Amino acid sequence: MTTRSLRRYCAGFVLLSVFAAGCGLKDEQLAQLDAGGVPGAGLDGGTDAAPVDSDGDGTVDPVVVDPSTGTTTGGTTTGGTTTTGGTTSGGGTTSGGGTTSGGGTTSGGGTTSGGGTTSGGGTTSTSGTKVGVTDDEIRIGIHAPLTGASPVPSESFQKGARNYWLDKKVFGRKVTVEVLDDTYKPSGAVRVCQEMARRDFIVVGGAGTDQIQACGRDRSLQRAKTPYLSAGVTENGLTGVSTYFALSTSYKDQGPLVVKSAEGQGFLNKANATGQKKWAVVLSETPNFTDAKQSIEGQLKGKGIEFQYFGVPKAGSDSDAVDLAGKLRSFNAPVVYILTQPTFFLKVLAQTGQVYTPTWTGVGISFGINQVHGLACQATGNRYDGRFLSPYPGLDKAPQAFLKSDGGRVKDDIELTLWGVSELLEQALLKTGGNLTRENFNANLATAALPGGVYPSVKYTPANHFGGTAAWQLKSNCGGSPNQYVTVGNAPIS
Amino acid sequence: MLLAVNLTQDITTPLVSGAIQGAVYGLLGLGLVLLYKGNRIFNFAQGEFGTVAAFTVFAFATGAGFAPKVPYPLAILLGLLAGTLMALVTERVVIRPLFRQPKVTLVVATAGVALFAIQVELFFNGTNGQTARPIVDGEAFGSGGLSITWQQVVIVGVLGALALASALFFSRTQTGVAILAVSQEPTATSLVGISVSRISSLTWGMAGFLGAIAGILLAPTTLFGPGFMTTSALIPGFTAAVFGGITSLPGAFLGGVLIGIAEQFGNQIEAFPGANRVVVFALLLAILLARPAGLLGKEA
Numbered sequence: 001m002t003t004r005s006l007r008r009y010c011a012g013f014v015l016l017s018v019f020a021a022g023c024g025l026k027d028e029q030l031a032q033l034d035a036g037g038v039p040g041a042g043l044d045g046g047t048d049a050a051p052v053d054s055d056g057d058g059t060v061d062p063v064v065v066d067p068s069t070g071t072t073t074g075g076t077t078t079g080g081t082t083t084t085g086g087t088t089s090g091g092g093t094t095s096g097g098g099t100t101s102g103g104g105t106t107s108g109g110g111t112t113s114g115g116g117t118t119s120g121g122g123t124t125s126t127s128g129t130k131v132g133v134t135d136d137e138i139r140i141g142i143h144a145p146l147t148g149a150s151p152v153p154s155e156s157f158q159k160g161a162r163n164y165w166l167d168k169k170v171f172g173r174k175v176t177v178e179v180l181d182d183t184y185k186p187s188g189a190v191r192v193c194q195e196m197a198r199r200d201f202i203v204v205g206g207a208g209t210d211q212i213q214a215c216g217r218d219r220s221l222q223r224a225k226t227p228y229l230s231a232g233v234t235e236n237g238l239t240g241v242s243t244y245f246a247l248s249t250s251y252k253d254q255g256p257l258v259v260k261s262a263e264g265q266g267f268l269n270k271a272n273a274t275g276q277k278k279w280a281v282v283l284s285e286t287p288n289f290t291d292a293k294q295s296i297e298g299q300l301k302g303k304g305i306e307f308q309y310f311g312v313p314k315a316g317s318d319s320d321a322v323d324l325a326g327k328l329r330s331f332n333a334p335v336v337y338i339l340t341q342p343t344f345f346l347k348v349l350a351q352t353g354q355v356y357t358p359t360w361t362g363v364g365i366s367f368g369i370n371q372v373h374g375l376a377c378q379a380t381g382n383r384y385d386g387r388f389l390s391p392y393p394g395l396d397k398a399p400q401a402f403l404k405s406d407g408g409r410v411k412d413d414i415e416l417t418l419w420g421v422s423e424l425l426e427q428a429l430l431k432t433g434g435n436l437t438r439e440n441f442n443a444n445l446a447t448a449a450l451p452g453g454v455y456p457s458v459k460y461t462p463a464n465h466f467g468g469t470a471a472w473q474l475k476s477n478c479g480g481s482p483n484q485y486v487t488v489g490n491a492p493i494s
Numbered sequence: 495m496l497l498a499v500n501l502t503q504d505i506t507t508p509l510v511s512g513a514i515q516g517a518v519y520g521l522l523g524l525g526l527v528l529l530y531k532g533n534r535i536f537n538f539a540q541g542e543f544g545t546v547a548a549f550t551v552f553a554f555a556t557g558a559g560f561a562p563k564v565p566y567p568l569a570i571l572l573g574l575l576a577g578t579l580m581a582l583v584t585e586r587v588v589i590r591p592l593f594r595q596p597k598v599t600l601v602v603a604t605a606g607v608a609l610f611a612i613q614v615e616l617f618f619n620g621t622n623g624q625t626a627r628p629i630v631d632g633e634a635f636g637s638g639g640l641s642i643t644w645q646q647v648v649i650v651g652v653l654g655a656l657a658l659a660s661a662l663f664f665s666r667t668q669t670g671v672a673i674l675a676v677s678q679e680p681t682a683t684s685l686v687g688i689s690v691s692r693i694s695s696l697t698w699g700m701a702g703f704l705g706a707i708a709g710i711l712l713a714p715t716t717l718f719g720p721g722f723m724t725t726s727a728l729i730p731g732f733t734a735a736v737f738g739g740i741t742s743l744p745g746a747f748l749g750g751v752l753i754g755i756a757e758q759f760g761n762q763i764e765a766f767p768g769a770n771r772v773v774v775f776a777l778l779l780a781i782l783l784a785r786p787a788g789l790l791g792k793e794a
Contacts, residue, residue, distance in 0.1 A: 151621050311764065318716050318726045319770055322515045323761035326507040329641045330500075343623060346717040350625055355633040355641045371622075375717065379625035 128437025129225050132201030138170055138436065140177045140425065141196030143215065144206030148184025149315070150343055152207050153371070153414055160418030161206075163406050170429045171436065179206070186214035193218060197226040201436065204421065205230030209288050213237055216244040225438035227445070229425070231365055231391050231417075232468045234288040241465070243442055247424050248391035248455055249468030251339070254363040255295025257389055258337065259303060261473050261493055265387060267359045268303065272334040278306040280333035280358075282324065284340045285311040292363060296337050308333070316344035325351030328358075335359045342366045346375050353380030364390035368474045370413050370484040377478035386476040386485070392417045392454050393472045394487040399454060413484075420454030427451065456492040470494035506640050508758035514646045516754020517653040518715075521708035522723070522731030523738065523746035524656060525701040530740050531664070532673045532697035535597050536732065538604040539584060541723035542611035543702045544709020547577035548718055549615060551710055552626050559618060570629070574706045580611070581702020585695055593680075593694070608724055615720035628714040649711045656704065657747035664743065673697055730757070730774070737778055739791020748789055753777070 132139035142161050146154045158179055165175040180196060182189035189211035196203045203226055205212035212230045215221060216238045221228055225243060232246035232253065249257065262268040271277045279300055283289045293309070300307045308331055313320055325348050328336065336358045338345055345360075345367065357380065366372065368390035376384040395413055402411070402419045427450040432441045449459040450467075458467035470492035474485040522540060529537045550561075551573035557563030564572070588603050628645035635642040664670035675683045676693045684690050708731075709723050716726065734753050738745025756777050760770030781789065 147621070313768070319515065319757045320761065321716065322511050323508065323758055323770075326511040326758075330507050343717055346623060346625060350714065350716050354628060354631060354643045354645065355636065375623065375625045378627070379717075381627060381631060 128435070128439040130201075130437050131197070131224070131226075132199055133436045134173070136173055138173045138175045138429065139200040140175060140202050140204060141193075141200035142177060142179050142204040142206045143182040143189055143192045143196065143211065144179065145184035145208055145211070146179070146181035148182075148188075150184050150208070150341060153412070156412050156414040157206065157418065159406075160411070160415030161422075163411070163415060164419050164422030164426075166406060168426065170426060171434050175426075182208065182211050184208055184211065186210045189214050190218050193226075193228070194220055197221050197224050201438065202227045202229065202425065202441070204228075204425070206418075209233040210286075213288055216241055225442060227438060227441050229421075229428075231421070232466060235291050235466060236288050239466075242446070243438075244465055245428075245445055245460060246466045246468055247421060247458060248364075249389075249471050250466045251289065251292035251363050252295045253466060253468060254389050254471055255292065255299050257471050257493055258296060258361060258363060259299040261387065261389060261488075262335065262361060263303075264493070265473070265475070265488060267335055267361075267387065268305065270334040270359060272332050272358075274332070276306075276332070276334070278308070278331075278333045278335075280310060280328055280331055280336040281307050282310045282312060282328075282336060282338045282340060284314045284316070284344075286314050289339055292339055307337075312340055312344065314341075316340060316347070318347060320344070321347035321351055324348050325356075328352060329356045332356070333358060335361060338362050338367070342369075342372050346372065346379060349376050349384065350379045353383060357383045357385060359385045359387055361387045362389070364388055364471060364474075365392075365417065368413075368485055370395070373476055373478075373485050374483070377476070377483065380478070382478035384476050384478050386474075387488075388474050388485075389471040389493075390474050390485075391456070391468070391471060392420045393492075394474055394485045396482065397472075397487040397490075402454070416454060420452075423453040424450050424455055424458065456494070504762060508762060509755060510640060510642060512755035512758030513751050514642075514649060514754070515758065516730075516734070516751040517650045517747075518708060518712045518727060518750070519730040519734040519753055520657070520747045520750020521649075521653050521704065521711065522727050523734035523750050524653075524660060524743060525704035525708070526731055526735040527738075527740060527743055527746045528660065528704065529697060529701045530735070532677050532701075533589070533600065533694070534677055535600045535604065537701065538601065538724075538728070539581075539607035539611065540604075540701065540705050540731065541709075541725075541728040542608045542615075542721070543577040543581050543705030544707075544712065544723040544727075545615060545718070545721060546580050546611060546709070547573040547706035548626070548709040548713035548723070549619065549624075550576035552624055552713070552718075555627070566627070566629075570710060573710050574703060577706025577709065578699050578702040581698045581705065582695060584702075585698035589698065590691060590694060593690075608721075612721040612724065619720055621719065623717040623719045624713075625717055626714045629711070645711075645714060649715075652707060652711065653747055653750070656707070657744050660704075660743040669693075669696065730754075733774060733778055737781060737788060739788030742788065742790035745788055745790030752789075 144157055145151050146157065161177045161179050165177060168175065178196065178200065180192040182192050189208070193203050193215035197220070203215065203221065205215055205228065212233050213236065216228050216230065222241065222243050227245065228243055229245045229247055232248040232250040235250050235252050238244050259268065269277050281293070281296060281300070283293050297307070297309070310324060310327060312324055316324070321344060328348070329352060338360055339362050360367075367386065368388040373384075373386065376386060392413070395416060398416050402416060428441070428445050428448065429436070431444045431448045431450070433444070446460055446462045446465065449457065451457050456468065456470035456472070459469060460467040472492045473488035475488050477484060477486045522544065525540045525543070526537060529535060529540070551569045553559055553561035554564045554569035554572050555566050584604075584607050588607055589600060592600055592603055628643070630644040630648055632644050633641055634644045634647045664674065672683070672688050672693055673696070676688065676690050680690050705723075708727070712718075712723065712727060716722070730753055731750070734750035735746045736749070737753060738747065738749030753774055756773050757770040760773035763769035766772075
């Protein structure tokens with residue numbers, strides 16, 4: 001090859017690379033293969049692309065049922081029957097307008113439990129929207145990243161989503177749960193949320209801040225009155241959404257708890273080797289973490305703690321991890337508050353773990369899962385000191401009912417968190433009374449106090465749907481028995 | 495107006511971190527240059543020689559899956575063997591049958607090998623990330639906020655030694671010269687009694703060995719998973735090879751280190767996310783425009 005052709009070859013390669021980077025294609029494609037595929041990593045801390053407004057992005061239009069007229073607009077109804085009042089049975093009867101096709105075949109990937117067909121789901125009457133509720137069944141849809149850059153452990157998630165409901169009935173109805181894969185993308189989440197909203201009574205966000213936010217603020221879900229519930233994440237864009245309910249404390253509300261927990265565990269004023277008492281605050285640079293940043297910074301200022309903020313890109317690369325590790329070592333804070341993709345956190349740990357071993361702390365859920373614990377311990381030669389908040393306790397405090405369920409088989413913490421979510425869902429359904437319409441559900445939950453169980457209790461008001469009141473404290477236990485996060489204290493901190 | 499610069503945090507740390515990260519790129523670049531010198535192709539499977547090696551070490555060091563748990567040094571040897579073996583199998587099964595085909599066919603074939611390897615890794619490991627223990631533990635140097643681990647020292651040391659050894663191999667040994675001869679005129683070379691197939695196997699084996707070293711050294715410094723060397727290090731490795739002069743082994747070393755440093759200083763431009771990559775490509779373009787053959791490149 002001559003110098004001239006080599007020059008052309010190289011110039012073409014460079015231009016192609018710049019073009020790919022500029023188009024934003026490379027990161028997304030590479031992310032699919034990124035080593036960051038930590039199971040459970042997307043439970044909350046992960047961020048992806050900017051939130052998607054479903055009304056303008058060209059995604060499939062949802063079926064929107066106007067309860068007052070019974071008319072259906074947009075898309076094709078799957079598994080539903082639309083009527084104007086009166087009784088309804090599944091299977092394709094249409095009166096009062098609207099397009100209907102009975103059956104409800106699952107599409108869009110993921111797995112559907114409770115059979116592949118929906119029986120008569122989707123009754124709408126002038127008294128309320130009853131999509132996903134029949135005389136013998138209540139359908140719940142959960143989305144989570146089963147694939148993509150930060151997937152949750154699929155098998156645990158699938159089992160955990162259904163485990164609680166195996167032997168339970170609510171108002172004489174069995175509860176059927178379907179889990180769909182949102183591929184760790186807001187656009188993917190909106191697509192499956194809209195799909196589930198057409199056949200499920202409630203939609204639950206299982207993981208991923210951006211995905212949860214995208215579904216929570218999706219107007220088609222709101223117009224269909226679809227209750228949308230998730231563990232507490234950002235409040236950005238979700239405040240004032242009448243159909244959204246956080247099942248645990250938001251990042252913002254966890255700020256004071258992080259500081260309180262640090263105080264209680266004695267590391268708020270921890271000093272490094274040179275006697276300096278300071279914190280490093282590390283967050284992914286995304287609007288969805290702004291409330292968390294403001295909250296923790298406000299708390300640290302209030303306590304007179306010196307701190308420095310370190311922003312990192314949303315999809316931090318190896319190079320970004322090297323950069324942050326260098327800066328953290330240089331700053332040498334004995335305590336680091338971190339809220340990034342857990343995969344990025346683990347890359348940073350792999351860089352710093354040998355020589356810089358601060359106390360890592362922050363909000364839950366992602367950092368508190370045992371898979372992260374295992375990898376963190378491994379990366380640091382068991383020097384990892386992680387103290388994170390979590391909506392659920394460690395497995396050492398798991399309730400007997402959970403441990404004995406499904407024949408007493410061994411379960412992980414992913415299943416435990418879904419057990420906690422299911423407990424709250426059952427309590428919320430019971431608050432609705434026998435008349436299970438989406439309108440009733442939303443209205444009753446907006447003034448409800450749920451006692452909780454695995455998750456701490458929640459209390460909503462019409463003006464505040466971020467009802468979380470407390471959080472569990474988890475502490476790493478590298479090399480110990482059990483070699484997983486253990487619960488600090490016997491009750492959640494509030 | 496005076497700019498507030500923290501010498502350690504803003505200058506020294508990015509310089510040292512960049513050089514160390516760049517050493518990994520250089521390690522990968524070495525294998526790429528070797529195959530370019532030998533076969534005149536860019537090998538897209540180079541990263542996967544390293545990934546396979548890293549997973550092999552991980553599996554045997556931890557006893558994961560079907561692998562028995564063995565002492566760490568033995569696991570490293572098995573990893574090196576796996577990476578080298580993969581390269582040899584690639585050469586025998588994919589490259590040699592296509593040897594007379596246009597070079598672009600070979601390049602595409604290596605991309606196919608990389609994709610196949612990633613699928614195999616996904617099959618055995620799933621999408622899970624893994625972390626690995628370093629080859630050597632502890633801090634080699636620590637002062638004023640700057641810290642260098644022994645693992646990092648090993649990375650830079652190994653790269654330097656390999657770059658030097660490879661350069662000497664091509665300039666001082668008959669086998670090295672034979673590799674160059676085969677790459678330039680295989681028919682004539684075989685007429686003088688040099689086995690083209692043997693030379694080809696040797697070149698690929700060496701490239702696999704270099705890739706394996708890169709993977710084994712990089713894995714403990716990050717969260718690694720299927721395809722991690724391809725996704726995180728191959729593009730910088732290519733860039734390093736081109737930057738240094740695609741035919742120069744010491745150039746790959748130098749190119750890798752310079753790119754690592756440029757990347758880290760790009761990270762300091764906090765107002766412009768992604769500046770690290772832009773800086774690298776801008777630097778590469780500037781070098782190519784000023785010196786098309788790269789920093790140390792020359793024909794053959």
